[in-house]
Amino acid sequence: MSTALFLAQAGGGKPLTALWIILGYLALLMLLGGAASLFFRGTSKDYFVASRSIGPFLLLMSVFGTTMTGFALVGSTAKSFELGIGVYGLMASWSGLVHSAVFFLVGIRLWAIGKRYNYMTQVQFFRDRFQSEFLGYVLFAILVALVVPYLLVGIIAACKTIQPITAGMFPETFAGVPHPVKAGVMMFKGAIPPWLTALVICGVVLFYVFFGGIRSAAWANTFQTLVFMVMGVVTFTLIAKAMGGLAAASEKVLEVSPKHAGREGMIGQLHFLSYIFIPLSVGMFPHLFQHWLTARSAKTFRLTVIAHPVFIAIVWIPCVLIGMWAAGLAAAGELSVPNANAVLGRMVASLVESHVLTGLLTAGILAAIMSSLDSQFVCLGTMFTNDVVVRLTGPGRFTDRQLVWLARGFVVFVVAISYALSMALLTTNVFNLGVWCFSGFAALFPLVFAALYWKRTTRAGAIACILTTAAVWLVLILDALVWIPAENPAERIFGHIHRGEYLIKGLDVMPVAAMFLASVVSLVVVSLATKPLPAATIDKFFEPRAAGGSGDPS
């Protein structure tokens, strides 16, 4: 059934304006991604790293779009609703400082090494740097295991975004589709079912990454980033206007829920400090590594390094304010919110009541979600091709053209598996798992930093770091999500739950702090206790010391 016919048959429900806008956005995205694929040069190097030809603006937008997920709009508002304005310092301003530091200190250096030795994946770098096949395969498994839940969160978030928006639109077509039940009442009757949303989202992303690889992802990300940044600001402006202006909205919060305008009682000092570790995760994201490799030159990074903190502020400050205002309205009994993640949608629905804005905002949320999904799909396809198939069959087994088709096959495979997993896990709370994935990547950051800056790092030290991190991660995640005591569910063996977050007992810090510490200690101790790598290997990855100063462009 064609989309138009399908929509035409949706009679009797609520207006389809929002859905048409979302479909229009998806069509534009396909058009743009398709146009980008016209520039595809037919080589594997172009498919995997866009022939290292991406300029400053596209790199900025694709890196920003990739690091910001749907959480940037929905999650930031929800967290502010729960914890107040401290959420900005907790997540956004730390990210602005730390992300750019990682781009500057790690990204540029990895780009240089990747260009010099023609790497396509992170695993290729680590395998050569530590001269270990075993390390390569272990790291491959861990990176895939950490990316997949992160990817599933995106798909499931898209489904859960579309459900309330389209509720009541198709009362007959989707009459028999089961939806979540709350207080004995089925919610979202007549909504587009998750299986269809996920199919469309995966299909659209697959369409453009299949043909154009990372280049199409970069173009699409640029468009998506613009969409979600603009929509965040537009939504903020309209909500502020509906609340009687900026000052009236904030003063109401001071009257009825002043704690949301400060941090006392909402966030602890060590809790606040320990969030510094989370943004280090970008140093180990395999999909971001791949975007770094697309840069035309090291200078291409300059705009990204400088503008990234400003972009974060543009997206996050309006969302944090909306969350704070929603807390004020809820405290005054003027807003009913079923759960924190619904805050943004509820604010739009109750204050603006515009189908057009609802459609545009939903397109913005989908843009934020999809701008991470596409890079993750391409990245996993690239890793399966280069780190497994080419590695096992040996170089020269496939022609360059065959490599491109192999990668495309793997992208289809990854999309299909992701689709199936997202449907199987639709009703479970994978969102918690997504947060833990960030912690896992962040705890592996010492590995990449040591690989680039500490010549004394050994193979055994690197393997110990990976295995220790994995072990500590597993123990803490089991403690947080599985070993829940019946008598006191907030208290665990190693931690406790504070306002929905698992914190380490005694110190009240994020679990990533403990993982990071274990990662550093194992890497340093085992490296110092084992034999250094041969000088030839070290020389390959550390450029000779130049005579000039840092500012010397000669």
Add this chain to the structure above:
Amino acid sequence: MKTSCCSGSTRVVWILALVLLVVHQDWWWWDDRTLVFGFLPIGLFYHGLFSLAAAAVWAAAVKFAWPHHLERWADELEDDDAAESQPPAPASQP
């Protein structure tokens, strides 16, 4: 990056980055709810400024601590076609 840590201006950049790490904690306005411009809680206003300061520090890093040597080093093996025809060396070889 050895070559990027010696000049005075480079040191200043890294000191500024360290200062930002410290002042992020913002304990002095921890429980202050004053509204700046009549709508922005001072804690949020401060951290908004912090984001701009971070951008300024990284702009200074780009200007004064840029790893030019790294770019030259990356381009040394510019013969990309040759590199393309040869896959990365097996792990058993340096």
